[in-house]
Each structure stands twice: as C-alpha cells, then as structure tokens.
Amino acid sequence: MALLEMMAEVGATGGIGVLRCGTSLADVVAALGPAEDLGGLDEPRQGSHRFSCGDVEFIVCRCRLVSTISISTWHDSPLALPSPESHAVVSFPSRMTFQQVTSALDAIGCRWWLDTRVPDTQRTVLTEPSAGTWSSFTFSTTDGGDGPVLDDPRLYKVNAWDVAHECATVPEPLPHVG
Numbered sequence: 219m220a221l222l223e224m225m226a227e228v229g230a231t232g233g234i235g236v237l238r239c240g241t242s243l244a245d246v247v248a249a250l251g252p253a254e255d256l257g258g259l260d261e262p263r264q265g266s267h268r269f270s271c272g273d274v275e276f277i278v279c280r281c282r283l284v285s286t287i288s289i290s291t292w293h294d295s296p297l298a299l300p301s302p303e304s305h306a307v308v309s310f311p312s313r314m315t316f317q318q319v320t321s322a323l324d325a326i327g328c329r330w331w332l333d334t335r336v337p338d339t340q341r342t343v344l345t346e347p348s349a350g351t352w353s354s355f356t357f358s359t360t361d362g363g364d365g366p367v368l369d370d371p372r373l374y375k376v377n378a379w380d381v382a383h384e385c386a387t388v389p390e391p392l393p394h395v396g
C-alpha cells in the first residue's frame with residue numbers, strides 16, 4: 219500500500235491496518251510482533267502505556283485497547299510504518315503536502331473538513347472515522363518554524379484518538395509485552 223493510501227486509511231479508519239483505535243494490544247502484537255514499550259503514563263491516565271511500532275506511537279488504555287495513535291512526519295528522515303498487508307515495517311519518504319493528503323482522502327470518499335480554530339501558520343484537517351473516533355492531519359504553512367511560506371502546506375503530524383471509550387474503574391496491571 220502506498221504512503222498516501224495509508225494516510226487516507228488513518229482518516230477513514232482511525233489507524234493503519236490492525237494498528238488503529240479500539241484494537242486490543244494482544245491483536246496488535248499478534249499481527250505486528252512485540253511493540254516497544256515506552257513506559258506508563260501519569261495521572262489522569264495512570265495504567266495507560268505508550269508504545270511504538272516504527273514511527274507510529276500509540277497509547278493503550280488500562281483495558282489494553284489502543285486509544286490514541288500519533289505519527290510525526292516533520293523530520294526529513296524516512297518514515298517507518300507497518301504495512302497493513304505484510305505487517306513488516308516499511309520506510310517511506312516523509313514529506314507529504316496538504317494537496318496530496320486531501321486528494322488521497324477524496325479518492326476513497328473519506329469526508330474531511332478544516333479545523334477553523336488553529337493559528338494561521340497551521341492547517342488542520344479533521345475526519346471522523348466512526349462515532350467516537352477522530353483523526354487529524356496537521357500541516358505547517360511554513361517550512362520550519364520561521365522558514366519560507368509554502369504554497370502547499372507540509373504535513374507534520376497525524377493523530378487518531380478515541381473519545382467514546384471509558385475504562386473500567388478497576389485498573390488492571392499491564393504485563394510486559396515487548
């Protein structure tokens with residue numbers, strides 16, 4: 219799957235392949251292998267853990283379901299993403315633009331709109347993959363903090379998050395998984 223198709227999938231489903239909001243950590247690990255554990259979160263998300271798989275960072279709530287996904291694309295080094303077909307981590311050039319990403323969303327009929335609450339130096343595209351799940355694509359209108367203004371804003375981060383899920387009140391300890 220091409221990079222822009224994977225970005226469109228984040229907009230349409232809240233993730234890439236199995237690695238999307240609402241999937242259990244067990245299913246992610248079964249498909250992609252052990253994820254790197256980046257440590258537990260503090261209050262108010264005590265019991266949640268941060269993981270990474272390539273350049274995809276994700277948080278698993280204390281019921282061990284994926285609750286947020288984030289992909290940083292501001293750097294110029296290759297972007298490592300888990301292929302939805304092969305489950306191998308594949309490298310892509312990290313540079314993507316507003317026109318490219320919104321065209322990819324349009325190509326699969328994924329409805330999107332602009333977040334009007336962001337500063338002038340930013341353009342943010344929102345989608346709602348399902349009731350209670352949101353995705354966002356944040357673009358910078360300049361190349362670097364004080365670089366030249368870009369005709370076609372550059373993608374610098376992708377997020378998906380679950381707003382509907384509430385964890386059970388009793389936290390369960392998260393076993394070491396990778």
Ligand SMILES: [Zn+2]
Nearest residue numbers: 279280281385
């Ligand atoms: Zn939970």
